[in-house]
Amino acid sequence: MNLLFLTCLFPLLGWLVLAFSRGRFSENTSAVIGVGSVGLSALVAAWIIWQFNVNPPEGGVFTQVLWQWMSVDGFAPSFTLYLDGLSLTMLGVVTGVGFLIHLFASWYMRGEEGYSRFFAYTNLFIASMLFLVLGDNLLFLYFGWEGVGLCSYLLIGFYFKHVPNGNAALKAFIVTRIGDVFMAIGLFILFMHLGTLNIQELLVLAPQKYVAGDTWLWVATLMLLGGAVGKSAQLPLQTWLADAMAGPTPVSALIHAATMVTAGVYLIARTHGLFLLTPEILELVGIVGAATLVLAGFAALVQTDIKRILAYSTMSQIGYMFLALGVGAWSAAIFHLMTHAFFKALLFLASGSVINACHHEQNIFKMGGLWKKLPLAYASFIVGGAALAALPLVTAGFYSKDEILWEAFASGHQALLYAGLAGAFLTSIYTFRLIFIAFHGEAKTEAHAGHGLAHGLPLVTLLVLSTFVGALITPPLAGVLPESVGHAGGEAKHSLEIASGAIAIAGILLAALLFLGKRNLVGAIASSAPGRFLSAWWFAAWGFDWLYDRLFVKPYLLICRLLGRDPIDRSIGVIPRLARGGHHAMSRTETGNLRWYAASIVGGTVLLLATLMIF
Structure with a gap:
């Protein structure tokens, strides 16, 4: 099980190689790297699953510290991989199903522009999802959480030359970011009260710190639920998922089956002790x-x-x-x-x-x-x-x-x-x-x-x-x-x-x-x-897009238009206008006429002497 880090490393290496190739690789080479990296990750995952079942770790948990992330005033999260029955299940799903989708995509995407770019995105997608499910603390989990959000934007808008595809990607990014903000607030509350974001420590400390129904814990779990409904496309943040079909079909399979939309379910299951309170x-x-x-x-x-x-x-x-x-x-x-x-x-x-x-x-x-x-x-x-x-x-x-x-x-x-x-x-x-x-x-x-x-x-x-x-x-x-x-x-x-x-x-x-x-x-x-x-x-999916357009989008655009004609903005704009006007006025004095320059010097001197005599 010491090879656990390789499940993340192989897709990351595949992403790096393909991303920096700048499309110079042939389709066959890109497919070998893109599919092969996830295939190697799946093989390592299969070995780890077999080892976990044949020779389970002590206490049913295996942890692997990769390196210290940061240390700020007692807050010292690390990049640590945490493997138990739940993350093991997710590891198998992400790498196994993800590999099959990658293999199919190597056939489906043949002849498409940006073939290597596609596999660069999907490799990063798999790596981010593995960070999410293997992270031992909520900050590491959130790092992977944001990674899959970024990759979903890139993959949904893969055919970026078509404006509707770009709009669909932007919609998915914005709607899921709303949920991510809620989740971040929940993390702030938990850290403020419990002093840690380590998941297992939270599950131990929460019953000691909070009584059932505590207001702060109530708000924190509500915020975590907000993050979960955004990522998993549940009411009321479900509107992005159908439009996400603008991406290539293997992307749809990856988002819907192996990654992303299951993240909210995993988050609630992983933090079940908080929700039970x-x-x-x-x-x-x-x-x-x-x-x-x-x-x-x-x-x-x-x-x-x-x-x-x-x-x-x-x-x-x-x-x-x-x-x-x-x-x-x-x-x-x-x-x-x-x-x-x-x-x-x-x-x-x-x-x-x-x-x-x-x-x-x-x-x-x-x-x-x-x-x-x-x-x-x-x-x-x-x-x-x-x-x-x-x-x-x-x-x-x-x-x-x-x-x-x-x-x-x-x-x-x-x-x-x-x-x-x-x-x-x-x-x-x-x-x-x-x-x-x-x-x-x-x-x-x-x-x-x-x-x-x-x-x-x-x-x-x-x-x-x-x-x-x-x-x-x-x-x-x-x-x-x-x-x-x-x-x-x-x-x-x-x-x-x-x-x-x-x-x-x-x-x-x-x-x-x-x-x-x-x-x-x-x-x-x-x-x-x-x-x-x-x-x-x-x-029209019960008109949620229509409703949100009138509740949020149109008022926002109206505010933008009103602020665009804001008198304070206009008054501040006087300063650059005066500077430009002064520049143009002074530029006109550069006539190239020697008599004009001499007269200007004499006039300036007289004006300076008169000012000194008066004051």
Whole structure:
């Protein structure tokens, strides 16, 4: 386990080499460096995971001090890597799924301008995410937190020559920065009261310093939640995620599956001891997750862009994880984080295969009949979609989502349980709506299937992990996170499993009824007055962008215009205007006429003598 630092070092070296190559490397060389660096990181991570399970460290924790960061008046954080069951799980997800996405990207991005620049960004993205999940203190975690924010801006705006892409990147950067400011305030409060940002020390000191419900701790955890909802695209800071689809498809897979949006879930799970002391904030976490998963589900029902549908599904699935955290189902949240990484990476990479095959067409209504032409992509969507819809017994998503629903029921949060069941029903409908429209029916475009190891291997690997095989991987969280209240099962759990499975199947059948064939029924519903209104409202994601534009953007621009005509600014502007006027006036005296210069000298002398005589 002493090799832990290499998991971060390899992607960093890949970033450095590619960043300073200035695009001089060939595509093959860039792919070898970009994919190879993450591949080496994944190999080291696999070795560490094996060692951790075969010969676990004392106390189930391994720390590796890299170097002292700073020492200011008793505050001396270091770059220290902290490995326990939780960070080990995240290490496997980030490097393993990240490597498969990089391998696929080496095929997908061929011929694109900025090929080496793309891998430089993604290597830095992986390194930043590893800092985030392996940091032993909140300042080191925050360093990685800001790193993934920077990389998301660079990757979302990768096609920067198109103005909408740059706007989408800027939107993601600004919205997530709002959450980051909240998080920074939370860190300031914790350090002010506890004198440390070491996570394990915080979890020990907080119960000693604070009583349950303490106001300062309440504010600190609320600020941490603000950071989490920004990074994980939960209400009310969720508006950036759908627009982030402007980036290349492998970027979408990287953001949604292996990095970034899971960071908020990890943050709350890592600092669970603080949230347990503020039960109101913990309950708010569950409410935010439940509201997000339902609202995102309705928004996904009417989208036409294949990637935006998957984006809203990510928002909804992260909502399930927040719901799990809110009811104290810590292990279930991380388990769903892992299985979601498998099937969401599969779906995004498969969508990239479809988009590439259809000549970069992303509107599902302009596809159709692709199941024969793209058999691997179709199989990937069937398996990944079934896992997303939590089809019973055969998919990884069923086991993790069912665990969340059971914990919500066992903890007595009935409203959150019903929200989870409603979200499951919506998920089945919009997922198979996408599949039935894009892959069945009349063919509307020519499609050419992708080939090659870099294309097929990631899809096949993730396809297998999205089945029940992926659910057999159990995160080693015992002793790291508290036991859930609903750990035991019984007849009630089996009944809930049957009910949730029936709901998933019912959603698929309803999607088949509505979207297979001529779709006359759904067309009639959509053309009605209520249908048009709801379709427009949901298509605009419940109008949050419109609302924020009027609440924040337009008032800000108005203030800028008012301050642009500020009289104080205008009065201060007199000084440079006088200086320029004096310069122009004096410049006109440079005539080159000797008589004028002599007269000026005499006149100046007379004026000086007269002044001396008077004063």
